[in-house]
Amino acid sequence: CDHTCTDTSTGIQCSCREGYALEDDSVTCSDINECVLATHSCVEGQICFNTLGSFTCQRLISCGTGYELTDRNTCDDIDECQLNIDNCGDKxxxxxxxxxxxxxxxxxxxGYFTDAVGGCIDIDECILGAHECADGETCVNTEGSFNCIQRPSLTCTAGYxxxxxxxxxxDVNECDRGTxxxxxxxxxxNEEGSFRCQDPIICTPGTRPSSNQRSCIDIDECEDPLIHQCGEGARCVNVPGSFRCECNRGYRTTFQGSRTRCQGKVFQINLAKKSYHCGDKNTGRLAAIDNYLGIHINECALAAGExxxxxxxxxxxxxxxxxPSGYNLERFxxxxxxxxxxxxxxxNCSRSETCFNTRGGFKCVEITCPAHYARLSNRKRCVRQSCKAATNKRSCIRLPKQISHHNISVRNNAAPGTTLxxxxxxxxxxxxxxYFMLxxxxEDMLFRASKRRFKKRKSGIVYATRKLTGPKDYVVDLTLKLYRKRRWATFISRLYIFVSEFH
Incomplete structure (x- = not known):
């Protein structure tokens, strides 16, 4: 017998375990397929799978997210918190x-509210109008609260x-205050609203630092006779970085070492006849070249004119x-x-206009501040006033915090890439x-803005992409968008670029 053998009075009898059937040979046991014979106990929504001596019922649909299938063929909830598979985080x-x-x-x-990820964010009671400041007081937001202080609603930008x-x-004078x-x-x-650092300048012999310490300018040795020592009968001509002595008319040039000396002098000149008499200054004796015709010299065509x-x-x-008009001639x-x-x-600018100096002239510019802006004392800067009393506070906050106006005078044919x-x-x-942007x-993409580091400070510059030919005027807006402490702020520098007709 395959499974069970029983001894009876009539002989041996074979039997099978549950889930099996005895074959016709009365010895072999074969599996009963309950699924085919429909003798299983699976309910609707389950499918029958035959096994040796039995069957199993399997769900047609999985348990879904958040559940797990047990060996009992049931769906049990998954405790994500206990298993630490949640994404709630520490907050x-x-x-x-x-x-x-x-x-x-x-x-x-x-004083705080909960954001989408559970963080505690400070409530700005001043912007929301949830403060209790009285008239004449200004609300200043703090972490978790606010303060009411007695001060004007006017706020100044950095440097003021x-x-x-x-x-x-x-203006705040950072140089005097040591800040x-x-x-x-x-x-x-010190400069308006800021300051700059001037490194010591080293000049070559014959030059000296300018008053603003930005460049080297020529020393005019001709102003001091003790320096040039050209002597009688000579005139001093200043040249870049040095000087030279030139003899006056009627003197002849001689050299004493490296020095130029002039000897002999004309003592009788007749300009009407364009003639002259040359002689010795001490004796008055005429020279052998008496009555030679004098030739007029065009100094502008010579080195002197340069x-x-x-x-x-x-x-x-x-x-x-x-x-040219608008310039002064420096002596010597x-x-x-x-x-x-x-x-x-x-x-001749009117009281309502601002005078901008240019190379060889000036420009009268009408600077007006938009609504909700106050003009500073220098008349070239407009600062946004407090948005507390604004009808639409959100639109007010989005306005630029400051609009400044700048005069830029450029020589003719300025090279591309020059920082303006x-x-x-x-x-x-x-x-x-x-971000800096124009x-x-x-519109013709003549100028470009880019980020730069200057004296370890975050900066942006404006430069020309092509040669600037004058005379011509441009008005360009350089906009700074700054994201700081979860807020965006905008600053505009309006550049009045005047290209001169002169080099």
Whole structure:
């Protein structure tokens, strides 16, 4: 027998275990397929699988997310919280529910609200108007609360402070207060709303530092006879980095070492006949070349005319250097320096206009501040006022915090790549995000803005992509977008670029 053998009075009898059937030979046991014979006990939604001596019922549909199939063929809930497979993180509490879990925010203190990921975020009571500050007080937000302080609603940007009368913003002199960041050996120079560090300048012999310490200028040795020592009968001619002695008419040139000396003098000149008599100064005796015809010399065509920066004007027996309108002729060296009509009050701008000095002239610019802006004392900067009383606070906050106006005077045919303007962040934080872009007046892509580091400060510069040919004027807006402390702020520098017709 395959399974069970039983001894009876009539002989041996074979039998099979449950789930099997005895074959016709009365010895062999074969499996009963309950699934085929439909003798199983599977319910609707289950499928029958035959096994040796039995069967199993398997669910047609899986248990789904949040459940697991047990060996009892049932679906049990998975406790994600206990198994630490939730994604609530440290800021949220995990609570298990059937088939899933729930992240519940931990309670935040007063003055904070819970964000989408369970963090406690400070409530800005000042922007939401949820403060209790009285009229005449200004709300200042703090972490978890706010303060009411007695001060004007006018706020000043970095580099400025409220004046004593509380009506305007005045420049902070970082150099006098010692709040600058200039390194040892550098000179702090205060500017409107900021400062700059001037490194010591080293000049070559014959030159000296300029008054603003930005460049080297020529020393005019001709101003001091003790320096040039050209002597009688000679005139001193200043040249870049040095000087030379030239003999006057009627003197002959001699050399004593490296020095130029002039001897002999004309003592009788007849300009009407264009003739002269040469003789010795001491004896009065005429020289053998008496009554030779004098030849008029055009100094402008010679090396002497090269000292004139703008134009040389020849005259009988001499020459002079001239400058275009708007420039002054510097004595001795023929240099033309721009006249600052704005500082010297030689302009004709009205009271409502701002004078911008240019190379060889000036421009009168009407600067008006938009609504909700206050003009600072220097008339070139507009600062957004407090948005507390604004009808639409959200739109007010999105306005630029500051609009500043800048005068940029450029010589004719300025080379491409020349830096025209630099804009720096007063302070920098590691998580700052900032962008510089030209948002107005650059339709022909003549200018470009890019990020730069200047004196370890985050900065942006504007430069020309092509040669600037004058005379021509441009008005370009450089916009700074700064993301700091979870907020975006916008600053605009309006650049008035005046390209001169002169080099």
């Amino acid at each position: 949220l509490n995990c609570i298990n529910i059937r088939g899933s879990f729930r992240c519940v925010a931990k309670s935040c203190d007063a 402070e409220i004046s004593d009368d509380g009506e305007s913003c005045i 600058h960041t200039c390194s040892s050996g550098s000179t702090c120079i 000292r004139c920066m703008y134009r040389c004007r020849n005259s009988p027996g001499s020459y002079s250097c001239v400058c 060296d023929g240099t033309c320096t721009d006249i600052d009509e704005c500082n010297t009050n030689q302009h 303007f630099r804009m720096s962040l007063a302070k920098g934080y590691p998580k700052d995000r900032y 948002t107005k007046g650059n």
